[in-house]
Amino acid sequence: MHQSIAPISLAAAAAIFLTGCGGPAPSSTGSTTAEPSSASATPTSPAPTSPAKAYTNEDLTAIVTGLRDAQGRALTVVPAAQVDQGLIVARELLKNAVITPKDCGVLADNNTQVPEGSTYAAGASLAAEAKTATIVTVFAVKDPAVMTGQFDKSEAAIRDCSTYTVELKGQKITSAMKPLEVPVEADKSMSALQTQTLPTGQKQAVLTVTGVKGTLAATAVKTGTTGTVTASAAPELARLVNAALAAG
Secondary structure, eight states: OHHHHHHHHHHHHHHHHHHHOSOOOOOTTOOOOOOOOOTTOOOOOOOOOOOOOOOOHHHHHHHHHTOBOTTSOBOEEEOHHHHHHHHHHHHHHHHTOEEESGGGGGGGOTTOOOOTTOEEEEEEEEETTTTEEEEEEEEEOSOHHHHHHHHHHHHHHHHHOSEEEEEETTEEEEEEEEEEOOOOSSSEEEEEEEEEEOTTSOEEEEEEEEEEETTEEEEEEEEEEBTTBOGGGHHHHHHHHHHHHHHO
């Protein structure tokens, strides 16, 4: 099991990077300008807003613990220390990585850090016979603007980076990214199927579905060799995302 948990912790860390790192970014839909008000209009005070919901690591672990995979099995919780180690390893690896085109580096930005005060938890389900893994991460921040900003930046990168390469220590991985339209019960969502060609020539598929609701994000990832993971599994991942957000 320990040999399996190590790569899963890296995958969980990657999902956190995708939805949670960095600060606010411009919205992918651009800015809007309000219509001028009438000169005789009376200024009004903004309506009071409710404070954003806060989540502890324990809250998020409880959400993950309650999830079930497509076979009805409970997910195995990835210890927080394993996810933290995965984040550290990912940052160190990416420091020397060359990503082409450069703008696609937002998908694995080595200059960003998990925002202060953020919380997260992860769980995994391994299908030994199919040789696939399903990883779910739930991630929360204090300020919903942070979540929205990074989501918009990641969504734009997924749309624009149909093909990109990551080169590290002379080894190159080429990725082909295809955005998918997957219904998710969330304020914002994005999905994609990525095919990675490894330095050995082996091809690996990574299917991702992400949903955001307020300060909470849930990402479900299914990974395996090409052919074992296809877009047909997207509804299965959307169900996990929906369940996680509903539990929050």
